[in-house]
Amino acid sequence: MVSSKPDRTPQRTDRPAQRTYLDPIVAAALTEDLGEWDVDVTTSSVVDADLMGEAFVVARKPGVLSGSDVAARVFETIRPPSDFAALVPDGTRFKAGDQVARITGSLSSILIGERTALNFLQRMSGIATLTRRYADALAPFPNVTLLDTRKTTPGLRFLERAAVRAGGGHNHRDGLWDAILIKDNHVAAAGSVTEAVKRARKAAMPVEVEVETLAQLAEALDCGAELVLLDNMPIELMRQAVEITAGRAKLEASGGMTLEGAVEAARAGVDRISVGALTHSAPALDLSVEVSRTWR
Secondary structure, three states: OOOOOOOOOOEEOOOHHHHHHHHHHHHHHHHHHHOOOOOOHHHHHHOOOOOEEEEEEEEOOOEEOOOHHHHHHHHHHOOOOOEEEEOOOOOOEEOOOOEEEEEEEEHHHHHHHHHHHHHHHHHHHHHHHHHHHHHHHOOOOOOOEEEOOOOOOOOOHHHHHHHHHHOOOEOOOOOOOOOEEEOHHHHHHHOOHHHHHHHHHHHOOOEEEEEOOHHHHHHHHHOOOOEEEEEOOOHHHHHHHHHHHOOOOEEEEEOOOOHHHHHHHHHHOOOEEEOOHHHHOOOOOOEEEEEEEEEO
8 A cells, every 4th residue: 555644743633521522422333333242343354453554534525624523532432542633623624635634553443443433524524514615605794693503413413513613604502401592383382472582581591583574573673582583584575674673683594594595695684694404414525544554
């Protein structure tokens, strides 16, 4: 195999504060791959246990890196552990053919952890890459905030939210516990927007209300809602909503936000744009692990 040397200084990704969150996710992913016998039958049969190796994570397509922490934890968890060093920080753009990380250690461990680490890296880098496309498109509108949503992979939300940040986006609420967002079913349960907002005030938090019509917007503004989410609202109606609101509340556009739709919403004058597609529809980025040399 041909040796390939990086021309960038490795950046260590060992962050002990994150391990509490990473360990159960990594353990579950490795168990899924290694089964109840905790063995890679191919590698254990073919690769000598004392063989050492060096490998690189190589980009097959351009993108934005995310997921280095969890990839590093995969190789730290496998026994014997291997060393994963990112060659660029998360959030860095790279080109097809670039080496983005180096792995050194037991060749068996590298081969065992390869797919699990790539699954995390490809998923998170895909989210970061798509988010960067939206962030770039919205760059001419510096007063507009690009947000993700709770439409995340169960159990991976904190990783996917980090990927959104790596791509230049921002996070909406962490979950159901840290912010109030009154949706149509809440309004139906309370009887009206006014009553729903009144009840929500007990939590002593800013209130965001989801609306679909200008009449609902007017009611939310009359109630003093600090944020109003314009759900699947046509652009012309959105423009009217901005005029009606006149700065009395922050307006958030949401619902099927394509890249073009997000730009139109920004032009309409909203303050925030939330895009579920950043996490629920981002394609995995094509990355591969390539062994460059081996030794004993």
